[in-house]
Structure formats: structure tokens, C-alpha cells
Amino acid sequence: MNIGFFGGSFDPIHRGHLALAQAAATRHSLRQVLFVPANIPPHKQKQPLTAFIHRYAMVALATQDERGFLPSLLEAAGAEAKPGGANYSIDTVRRLKRTLKKSDRVFFLIGIDAFRDIAKWREARALLAECDFIVASRPGYSLRDVAESLPEDLRPPAAVTRPFHKQPAKGDLVLPGVTLHLLEGVQQNVSATAIRTAAARGKPLARWLDPRVADYIRKHGLYRGK
Numbered sequence: 431m432n433i434g435f436f437g438g439s440f441d442p443i444h445r446g447h448l449a450l451a452q453a454a455a456t457r458h459s460l461r462q463v464l465f466v467p468a469n470i471p472p473h474k475q476k477q478p479l480t481a482f483i484h485r486y487a488m489v490a491l492a493t494q495d496e497r498g499f500l501p502s503l504l505e506a507a508g509a510e511a512k513p514g515g516a517n518y519s520i521d522t523v524r525r526l527k528r529t530l531k532k533s534d535r536v537f538f539l540i541g542i543d544a545f546r547d548i549a550k551w552r553e554a555r556a557l558l559a560e561c562d563f564i565v566a567s568r569p570g571y572s573l574r575d576v577a578e579s580l581p582e583d584l585r586p587p588a589a590v591t592r593p594f595h596k597q598p599a600k601g602d603l604v605l606p607g608v609t610l611h612l613l614e615g616v617q618q619n620v621s622a623t624a625i626r627t628a629a630a631r632g633k634p635l636a637r638w639l640d641p642r643v644a645d646y647i648r649k650h651g652l653y654r655g656k
């Protein structure tokens with residue numbers, strides 16, 4: 431069975447996240463997509479995140495109508511997390527894989543903005559080897575940008591990637607230790623940052639979010655005064 435792993439802060443989950451997951455599920459026959467809200471301890475946060483429980487609840491609301499889309503507690507506090515320590519994707523993916531069958535295949539869903547930093551992630555090579563990656567590309571990014579985001583020893587030689595700069599980021603990139611599937615045309619012009627700003631100003635949120643999530647934000651007064 432093909433399973434999608436989609437991690438993020440989801441603060442809040444929005445239409446861009448859902449569009450990525452839907453496109454990935456259709457293209458790669460994913461029977462399940464796990465939406466994994468990150469549980470980053472407060473002292474590790476660059477900017478304070480909304481409480482895990484609220485972000486998890488919003489993910490649960492937004493994924494309700496999609497068969498196979500599941501809110502995940504894999505990174506909830508206590509889920510084998512080190513006390514006070516951050517959950518790293520490599521640990522979470524390994525934990526997930528211990529619960530799956532050998533024949534199951536895990537696809538790691540990620541937007542190209544986040545993928546640009548992949549080489550800095552904890553045990554990046556191991557993570558890239560553990561699963562296929564589905565990278566949602568955006569106009570303006572080339573195949574060379576994608577290849578050059580990889581840890582140095584996994585990158586194809588510069589002579590190979592040089593001509594890639596004219597090629598849009600699409601298709602598959604299969605290298606020793608890495609399989610990347612590029613998804614085109616799913617990036618939507620929405621970000622959680624813009625939603626938090628709009629919510630703080632009391633603006634309507636419905637065009638960016640599932641209405642149930644918009645309602646949840648309003649009822650709980652999330653992002654007020656941010």
C-alpha cells in the first residue's frame with residue numbers, strides 16, 4: 431500500500447496543504463495520507479506556535495471529508511518523543527515504518543520551499559533513503575534548484591545539473607539514494623502566515639480554509655492580536 435506522510439506546523443491547515451495532498455494521492459495512488467502536525471517544544475520555536483491540540487483539531491476538521499486523509503498523533507508529546515526534545519522527521523518516519531508492512535511504501539510530501547532546506551535536516555540522507563519524496567514545485571523553480579537542494583554527496587555532478595536550469599521542476603529525479611517525484615501546478619497562493627495576519631485583523635478567512643477550520647479559529651479566538 432502507498433502511504434503519504436505529510437508533516438508541517440499546520441498553524442493553521444489551509445487549502446494549499448489539501449491541494450498538495452490531493453494531487454499527490456491521485457498521482458501516486460496513495461491509499462492514506464497522514465497529516466502529521468509537528469510538536470515543537472516552545473524553547474525550540476522560532477515563533478510561538480499555536481498549541482498542538484488546536485492544530486491537531488483543525489487538521490482533523492479539514493480532513494474529515496477525504497477518505498484516506500488521517501490526522502496523525504505521531505508527533506504528539508509522549509509519542510516516544512525525547513522529553514523536552516524536538517521530533518525530527520527521520521525519527522517519526524522510522525517510528526511509522528515500524529508499524530507498517532514490508533510491502534508498504536512511504537511517500538514524503540513536501541512543498542519546494544521547504545525542500546530547499548532539506549540538506550540541513552537531521553539525518554537528511556537517511557530520510558531521503560527511507561522514503562520516496564513528492565515535491566510540490568512552483569513556477570520559477572528549475573530542476574537544477576531541486577537537484578542543488580540535495581545534500582552535496584547525493585547531488586549529481588555539476589556538469590550534469592548545469593543544463594537543468596532551463597528545465598522546469600517536473601517529472602521524476604531518480605539518483606542513488608534518492609527518488610524525487612515533482613508535482614506541478616498544485617502550489618496555491620496561500621500561506622498560514624497570511625491567514626494568521628488576516629485573522630488578527632478580523633478579515634474573512636473562508637477563501638483560504640475549510641469553513642469548519644475558519645469557524646474553529648473564530649470560536650477559539652485563535653491568532654487574535656498576532
Ligand code: ATP
Nearest residue numbers: 438439440446450540541544617618620621622623
Ligand atoms: P507558514 O506560513 O506558517 O510558514 P505554511 O503555510 O508554509 O506555514 P507549513 O505547515 O509550514 O505551512 O507547511 C507544511 C508543508 O506544506 C510544507 O512542506 C510546505 O512547503 C507546504 N505548503 C505550504 N503552503 C503551501 C501551498 N500554498 N501550496 C502547497 N504546499 C504548501
